[in-house]
Amino acid sequence: MLGETSCPMKEDFIMDDPQHACSNCTIPMVSGNRWVCNQCKNFQICDRCYEVELKREERERHPIDQRESHTLYPIEINDVPVDTKDIDDILESEFFNTRTFHNPTAPAFVTTCNICDLDIETGQGWRCEVCPKYDVCNACYQKDGGIDHPHKLTNHPSMADCDAENKESRQLRELKLRKMLDLLVHVPRCRSAHCQYPDCRKIKELFRHGMQCKTRAAGGCVRCRKMWYLLQLHAHACKESRCRVPRCRDLKEHSRGSQQQSDSRHRTAVARMMRQ
Incomplete structure (x- = not known):
């Protein structure tokens, strides 16, 4: 019923069908086996983490917080599609940034100024050394020198500096x-x-x-x-x-x-x- 209702509106949604991710290393499992626990519904690990699990002492195995160890069963991963080509048409929207499709040389992730909300070109902004997502463009920085922010701001590296990195x-x-x-x-x-x-x-x-x-x-x-x-x-x-x-x-x-x-x-x- 829900599928019949949402299908006509699929163009309005961003569809996502992720693969199973390992509960330990969080890496998507696309081949081999995934080892699942019949008692813990959301626990599943990849082959590599399962080998590590076998080398641990009995009291350190899954689940750690309980005295009894649970048995893990392998499930072969064979549901990964071979062809992931999307046959739907690409629809442009003003709500999404599509500059990457029209300009492949443009940076995939654009930093935005926290004061004026404008995009910051590479090497033309300032970043806080403490706050992970606080960036200021050159224009806003020149107005007050960053005095309104409690932490030190450092200049963004230029494109030449980025390319020079080994x-x-x-x-x-x-x-x-x-x-x-x-x-x-x-x-x-x-x-x-x-x-x-x-x-x-x-x-x-x-x-x-x-x-x-x-x-x-x-x-x-x-x-x-x-x-x-x-x-x-x-x-x-x-x-x-x-x-x-x-x-x-x-x-x-x-x-x-x-x-x-x-x-x-x-x-x-x-x-x-x-x-x-």
Whole structure:
């Protein structure tokens, strides 16, 4: 019944059919097996995490918070479509930014000024070192020099500076960051004093530091700022409703509220433009 009602209006919706994601590493599972628990409805892990699970001690296996261990059963992944080509026509809308389709060389993600709401060209803005999404264009920065913001603002890197960055070192940083994000999911479940992950102890120390630190990220603590950066990246990509990573749910709600405010401002601007 719902399908019959919504089908004629499908052009008004953004359709999404994601693949199953691993409950541990959050990576989509597109091949091999997914290991599911018949007792825990939303728990499923990939082959790689299942191999790690087998190497753990009995008391550290799923579920960690219970004495009895649950049995995991493999389900072969064979529902991934071979052809993902969309046969529907591409419809343009003033509510969505379609500049990427018309100009492939334009940046995929455009930064917006938090004061005037205008797009900031690459290398033509200022960013807060503490607030993750606070950016100001050159015009607004020249008016007050950033005195209305409590934290220091640094100039955006230019396109030439971005291109000059070594590709290999950038890939190494991305790989290291990906491992750290995987550890964020692993650490809340880890109870081993001698974990097989070499950086597990570092993340645990960061968590302990965050609970005791009095300076905090807002006060300039480097370790706290590093942890908040990782938590924000994780929360941005996390789809788990009952995620055990600290502050994940709070960050999701904050991001959702900010997005709703941004969408509301955008709709108001479009409505004002249409009335003219």
